[in-house]
Amino acid sequence: MNVMKPLGKTAAALADTFTELVMERGYNAVSYADLAKRLGIRTASIHYHFPTKSDLGMTVLRRYQDGAFSTLGPLVPGDAQSYRNAFENMLIPVRSLAKMQSSSCLVGVLGAEFASLPDDLKAGVSQFFETQQQFLTRLLDEGRDAGAFAFDGDAEAMAKVIASTLQGAILIKKARGDAHYMDSILDSLNAILMPD
Amino acid sequence: MNVMKPLGKTAAALADTFTELVMERGYNAVSYADLAKRLGIRTASIHYHFPTKSDLGMTVLRRYQDGAFSTLGPLVPGDAQSYRNAFENMLIPVRSLAKMQSSSCLVGVLGAEFASLPDDLKAGVSQFFETQQQFLTRLLDEGRDAGAFAFDGDAEAMAKVIASTLQGAILIKKARGDAHYMDSILDSLNAILMPD
DNA sequence: GTCTATAAGATGATAGAC
DNA sequence: GTCTATCATCTTATAGAC
Numbered sequence: 107m108n109v110m111k112p113l114g115k116t117a118a119a120l121a122d123t124f125t126e127l128v129m130e131r132g133y134n135a136v137s138y139a140d141l142a143k144r145l146g147i148r149t150a151s152i153h154y155h156f157p158t159k160s161d162l163g164m165t166v167l168r169r170y171q172d173g174a175f176s177t178l179g180p181l182v183p184g185d186a187q188s189y190r191n192a193f194e195n196m197l198i199p200v201r202s203l204a205k206m207q208s209s210s211c212l213v214g215v216l217g218a219e220f221a222s223l224p225d226d227l228k229a230g231v232s233q234f235f236e237t238q239q240q241f242l243t244r245l246l247d248e249g250r251d252a253g254a255f256a257f258d259g260d261a262e263a264m265a266k267v268i269a270s271t272l273q274g275a276i277l278i279k280k281a282r283g284d285a286h287y288m289d290s291i292l293d294s295l296n297a298i299l300m301p302d
Numbered sequence: 303m304n305v306m307k308p309l310g311k312t313a314a315a316l317a318d319t320f321t322e323l324v325m326e327r328g329y330n331a332v333s334y335a336d337l338a339k340r341l342g343i344r345t346a347s348i349h350y351h352f353p354t355k356s357d358l359g360m361t362v363l364r365r366y367q368d369g370a371f372s373t374l375g376p377l378v379p380g381d382a383q384s385y386r387n388a389f390e391n392m393l394i395p396v397r398s399l400a401k402m403q404s405s406s407c408l409v410g411v412l413g414a415e416f417a418s419l420p421d422d423l424k425a426g427v428s429q430f431f432e433t434q435q436q437f438l439t440r441l442l443d444e445g446r447d448a449g450a451f452a453f454d455g456d457a458e459a460m461a462k463v464i465a466s467t468l469q470g471a472i473l474i475k476k477a478r479g480d481a482h483y484m485d486s487i488l489d490s491l492n493a494i495l496m497p498d
Numbered sequence: 499g500t501c502t503a504t505a506a507g508a509t510g511a512t513a514g515a516c
Numbered sequence: 517g518t519c520t521a522t523c524a525t526c527t528t529a530t531a532g533a534c
Binding site for chain 1: 415418454458466469473474478490
Binding site: 310343 | 518520
């Protein structure tokens with residue numbers, strides 16, 4: 107499950123560069139010409155690897171999603187540490203993004219441009235957020251039962267708060283160009299989830 | 303202060319339509335041709351009102367900012383109700399956006415496309431978030447002193463949490479097409495600011 | 499896999515008539 | 517204020533040679 111067909115060298119470089127530029131500018135502001143210039147090839151060569159722009163978009167979205175959810179580790183009911191670990195693993199890419207002052211979350215950027223996206227990307231973005239919501243809800247619900255977290259109210263509502271706060275903070279951080287914007291955000295979320 | 307030179311009928315319609323489309327699609331996905339079609343005029347006529355696209359962008363951003371901050375009412379130190387009112391007034395446009403399933407915050411969308419924006423828009427977007435941060439910090443700080451809110455930690459950190467959560471939630475709501483996504487978000491924020 | 503050449507359409511913008 | 521006409525440039529994409 108979650109078989110991610112490995113990309114060739116050029117295709118991977120294209121995916122990496124496209125991801126990087128979209129996180130800075132948005133999907134509609136990155137062209138095949140931009141990628142060609144960066145990699146020192148011609149736009150026609152890009153179409154060999156990714157026939158359409160939406161193919162490229164779907165590839166980078168799948169990779170991003172895979173990186174976000176397949177590295178969290180097992181959730182073991184009753185084992186508080188497994189939930190703390192999964193939560194901390196989930197924050198690894200967030201902490202990384204926090205330091206990149208001109209980038210924000212790929213899926214957040216795509217979400218902002220939602221109505222202008224090709225249909226397959228629309229579906230992929232929706233699904234990312236749904237998957238994230240389901241995972242976080244389970245993490246918080248079972249994690250609270252296991253004693254890893256402590257908060258009032260239902261886990262689903264808290265999952266929405268966590269996802270929204272991180273997404274919004276990453277966006278505002280980029281617009282303000284402040285690589286330290288998220289420091290206090292992460293502290294605040296910790297305080298909300300683990301008061302004492 | 304805050305003199306907003308009134309726009310003529312066509313210019314206002316252009317600003318309204320541009321705002322609406324950008325909130326759905328993003329700045330780079332809305333063209334003069336889109337606006338011309340909507341209003342039944344020619345693209346050349348748009349250039350009469352707004353010589354460049356960035357002129358139009360700045361106009362809609364200023365209007366949006368004015369609508370967000372000039373309607374909050376006075377903050378009266380010691381008067382808890384004035385802070386509760388200002389907070390609730392701040393949420394009026396948020397509640398309105400919450401119901402529009404395919405739109406998100408204009409400034410959030412522009413923030414997502416930040417690196418691709420013309421320089422004046424970049425500066426305007428940065429400034430919006432800075433102004434919001436300053437206003438919210440004061441609102442929460444003085445409001446807590448007045449007894450309108452109750453929370454731990456410093457007001458600046460809480461202001462970041464509030465702004466980020468709302469921004470992120472509005473974005474995710476659009477991507478999920480869920481007009482009810484924000485219901486629990488607003489409840490959760492209330493619980494965080496006014497526990498008991 | 500990468501190239502040249504090219505197409506067909508979109509895009510932001512200007513000049514000048516009405 | 518709005519129009520027609522026009523522009524230079526960019527954008528995604530294809531055909532076919534190497």
